[in-house]
Amino acid sequence: MSTHPTPVVVDSLTAGYPGVTALEEVSLSLAPATVTALLGANGSGKSTLFSALLGMVPASSGRIRIFGTDSARARRRNLVSYVPQHEQIDPTFPITVEQVVMMGRYPHMGFVRLSRPADRDAVDEALAQTQLSEYRRRSIGELSGGQRKRAFVARALAQQAPLMLLDEPFAGVDRTSERLITGVLHNLRAAGTTVLISTHHLEGVHRLADEVILLHRKILAAGPPETVLTDEQLAQAFGEALS
Ligand SMILES: Nc1ncnc2c1ncn2[C@@H]1O[C@H](COP(=O)(O)OP(=O)(O)OP(=O)(O)O)[C@@H](O)[C@H]1O
Numbered sequence: 001m002s003t004h005p006t007p008v009v010v011d012s013l014t015a016g017y018p019g020v021t022a023l024e025e026v027s028l029s030l031a032p033a034t035v036t037a038l039l040g041a042n043g044s045g046k047s048t049l050f051s052a053l054l055g056m057v058p059a060s061s062g063r064i065r066i067f068g069t070d071s072a073r074a075r076r077r078n079l080v081s082y083v084p085q086h087e088q089i090d091p092t093f094p095i096t097v098e099q100v101v102m103m104g105r106y107p108h109m110g111f112v113r114l115s116r117p118a119d120r121d122a123v124d125e126a127l128a129q130t131q132l133s134e135y136r137r138r139s140i141g142e143l144s145g146g147q148r149k150r151a152f153v154a155r156a157l158a159q160q161a162p163l164m165l166l167d168e169p170f171a172g173v174d175r176t177s178e179r180l181i182t183g184v185l186h187n188l189r190a191a192g193t194t195v196l197i198s199t200h201h202l203e204g205v206h207r208l209a210d211e212v213i214l215l216h217r218k219i220l221a222a223g224p225p226e227t228v229l230t231d232e233q234l235a236q237a238f239g240e241a242l243s
Pocket residue numbers: 016017018020021022040041042043044045046047048049
């Protein structure tokens with residue numbers, strides 16, 4: 001694993017889609033073993049930033065370094081885990097919760113994907129942390145929306161990467177699951193993992209995050225929650241349509 005000290009450095013990143021500049025001159029860095037909340041209105045570029053960090057949306061200018069390397073290499077080296085906003089797995093597909101969580105171990109396995117004791121231990125641990133052990137043999141389609149979200153957090157946990165990206169993990173989950181996921185992220189931080197999480201749940205952000213980034217295509221503000229979450233800055237981020 002890379003020993004480069006800075007998990008994420010984004011330098012003047014401009015990126016988007018044909019005809020859409022979703023991110024403009026975005027610069028940020030994430031310190032090791034911190035939780036950073038990414039806040040912004042619908043369409044402010046949060047998911048695009050995750051896609052760019054994962055190397056799925058190219059930069060039209062600027063640069064991203066993850067533990068000192070580029071996004072594609074960081075993924076190949078298992079430096080990044082990701083909980084997407086919308087999961088691609090078909091809920092009618094007959095796959096159990098533990099099989100979904102085991103997918104997080106694929107980067108650790110060889111081509112034939114034979115699980116070893118370390119893989120099974122990591123899955124057990126991830127299921128326990130997300131309180132899904134009793135559901136492990138259920139089909140993923142039989143879980144509630146909030147439980148399913150926890151299963152995808154468990155899959156990322158099982159991956160044991162030093163950087164975790166979570167896109168809206170609190171969307172559609174109740175307060176109990178939100179608190180549980182927050183606790184999981186704090187445990188990760190205590191173990192040295194760096195976390196970037198997008199959320200719309202402003203009330204919980206002080207408790208959740210060490211740092212907050214307010215995004216509105218550009219970075220409006222970044223820093224500790226008490227300096228960023230001012231009425232004026234929140235109005236700027238959430239009160240105006242993107243021009
Ligand atoms: N695949 C795509 N093709 C073209 N434009 C896109 C695509 N995905 C997103 N966009 C546009 O890029 C901009 C940023 O979208 P993005 O999904 O990153 O925002 P977001 O902050 O994640 O929003 P939300 O809170 O609604 O999930 C928006 O204008 C959106 O319409």
